[in-house]
Amino acid sequence: MSLELSEQEIIRRNSMNELLSKGINPYPAEAFNVNVTVNEILEKYPTDHTLYQEISIAGRIMTRRIMGAVSFVELQDSTGRIQIYIKRDDICPTEDKSMYNIVFKRLFDIGDIIGVKGFVFITQMGEITIHVKELKLLSKSLKPLPVVKEKDGEQFDAFSDAEQRYRMRYVDLIVNNQIKDVFKKRTRLVNTMRNFLDEKGYLEVETPILQPLYGGAAARPFKTHHNSLDMTLYMRIANELYLKRLIVGGFDGVYEFSKDFRNEGMDRFHNPEFTQMELYVAYKDYNWMMDTVEEMVEQIALELHGTTQVQVGSNLIDFKRPWKRFTMYEAIEHYTGIDISQMDEAQIHKVAEKVGAEIDETMGKGKLIDEIFGTVAEPYLIQPTFITDYPVEMSPLAKKHRSKPGLVERFEAVCNGKELCNSFSELNDPIDQRQRFEAQLDLGRRGDDESMVLDEDFLRALEYGMPPTAGLGIGIDRLAMIMTNQTSIQDVLFFPQMRPEKKAAELTDADLKAQGIPEGWIPAIRKTSYKTIEALKEANPNKFYNDLGGLRKKLKLDVPMPTLDEVKSWLS
């Protein structure tokens, strides 16, 4: 953050001070009552020109076209943009024209938030416009806003730098209005899902985010510390084990939209914090859950798009039920022609090599199968497809398959080449569950830092008896990406995680004064390449003296040139 202001920022600060001196509060406290939105006017006025003859509306100035005693301004509120028409003699009915000539024309800027009163009409150019009778500043903007222009859907000078858009999402939302639609759709997606689950009678619950043990997924956690208890706590990586405890406790259906945290890499599909919806329903199995997922996601597509078909990149994806269902073996056979269902580990290893899966010698049968699937099938599954019956080794919380040894009752929905959700008939046999945890502990001892830890309290809960239960985890961010046609998770998160902004080292006024440097010279010293007192002290006094002379001229500083000895004392 530079302490120095740009020319335009200085001008705006001066404008603000001038407003103050004219008795205009740039940040008034009192409410400004709004009785209409832009969107309402644009929708309803064309059908009835008697409407909106006494309106009060507020928003941000986005463009200004000043034509002498008449001006056109584009005002943006939360619903859209509308043109307003300001005529000098309307807002300045008396002899004093300063409200228009000075306050509006000189002291207002693009980005300022204003309130206007007036009536709606249509200009000669045929544009719906507000004829302003009163104008009031509601908030002065001190930073120049990027000015994005648009014609026929084409943008000019778009504010497009991804880094700045994510770091300053507020600016992105102001000038790239279409961004708002993505986030509105995301919220509608969540609301649709919530309504769907509520209507089925399931209970929305909240479970701990700070957990003494992390579980329910294979991932590295964020670790923190509680001072009073003097204990390590983890940010949850999933909420599965807590929701199952609630099923043990006697709820038939519970769900939670949960922010989960995983201490892993970041890319366009991964953010360290992300949102999942997890659902657990007693007395159901994974077949039932597949039907439920289909129904829920189809409903979301209909709610957001009015159709089951959604354009995602170059693919048109149709969420209409029923979705294709493949077992994992069938999917592999479908794409390779090879049936691996009866093969032993050595044979499967050969298949994995043949299809070019990335494998290593530590991989067991289950992992090999998963790699084959990930190589030959998953990327090609564009239309929503259920993949069922996974190897037991990779699913320590899923129930063993009722009829297929070595497999578990688990499915994932795959769509656009990516996993959408994960679900199983939940393992409720406490003896089996303990053995699976112990197998995970073995993996951990062999160095797998994402293996699960053993949760004794969870096992105790299972020992009291959990009904047969179907469970589901569905990635809300990923689903939002598909439903809004975004290629990066950063585009469906308001504030994606970023590395901290580089802080430019700054010499403070106090530091410089402590060196005996007169205040008038401080701007010049800021312009030098010395950014710390230490660097300053090591500077060559003669070079520094010469630099100051040059800067004095360049900055037109009205301060006397010091002697070389004085400058040397500043550096001591």
Next chain:
RNA sequence: GAUUCGCUAGCUCAGUAGGUAGAGCACAUCCCUUUUAAGGAUGGGGUCCUGGGUUCGAAUCCCAGGCGGAUCACCA
């Protein structure tokens, strides 16, 4: 983590045999009573990401670093 591309005015971007840094919009001043990506004229504005090196001279070439994008790897 690897590869690769990028970083120049408030915004979007030009800019090489290495020789005082440019455009459009934005901003300022003046003119203008219905304009619409921008009405006209004039003008101001830069740590060319940072640090080092090569050179008489670096936005430009070399090295290191920072931040970001893309691809890959890792990853319930």
